[in-house]
Amino acid sequence: MKPRSLLFTLYGEYVQYYGGEAWVGSLIQFMKRFGISESSVRGAILRMVQKDLMQVRKIGNKSYYSFTAEGKRQIDDGVERVYSIRRSEWDGMWRILTYSFPESKRELRNEVRKELTWTGFGAISNSTWVSPNPLESRVLELMERYQLQDYITLFSSSEVLSHANEDIVNKGWDLQQISKEYEQFIEKYQKIFDELSEKAFQNTLTDEECFIERTKIVHEYRKFLFQDPGFPNELLPANWTGTAARELFWNIHQLISIPAVRFFESLYEPAPDSQVEPARHKAVNPFDKIQV
Known part of the structure; x- marks a missing residue:
């Protein structure tokens, strides 16, 4: 397990239900169970703070860490996709996204590709991505977040004239x-x-x-x-x-x-000023939040 990825798992599965903040000592004890050293934990947290994914709050000589809005967005997105019910019926629509980035925006283009893959899009050519899932709001939010209106165009279509649906699937996945x-x-x-x-x-x-x-x-x-x-x-x-x-x-x-x-x-040790009541061993169960 990589420390950064494990931090996302720990916060998504547990910490977020306890106010979303944890003492670094607790994190070290949790991650020790997976063979991760204290120095690796602290190093991973520092890098995530530098990337604006985590933030720290000092109380006395103790540090308490929570995820930033961007980090929380990634956690929520992952939890929702892990625990949501998969759609059983198709509405017959393909969502088609095309992009064109100048070479000066190469890093942004690579980040967009990662986001599209994570969301469930597949590339059927160098700059054309498709999905049969209703992801319009996700794409529009992505465009707004990265200010991509000049580089991305999103279409939807109920028919692909040149290929069967199976061919499109095989091209992209x-x-x-x-x-x-x-x-x-x-x-x-x-x-x-x-x-x-x-x-x-x-x-x-x-x-x-x-x-x-x-x-x-x-x-x-x-x-x-x-x-x-x-x-x-x-x-x-x-x-x-x-x-x-x-x-x-x-x-x-x-x-x-x-x-x-x-x-x-x-x-788990919350901050001394935490207003969150402990769950008292209740089964913190993300399946209770299932969305269709």
């Missing part, structure tokens, strides 16, 4: 490869689920183990957000394994959520 990676995820975590279930039945499953496994599976499942465009069923291949992987993710998450939160609370 390698769904077979993504399906294979889902298979590897299932193979790995089915064994873990069976082991956790057996321990839970025997009452030998510890809170710390649940915290580690919940954090790991969310951390690993989030990687698919950069690959899986979240297509409606009509555009998915017959052998699609993403649905089974998602069900397995949900089953493990539900099994270990309460003890995982209990362990989190045992190490």
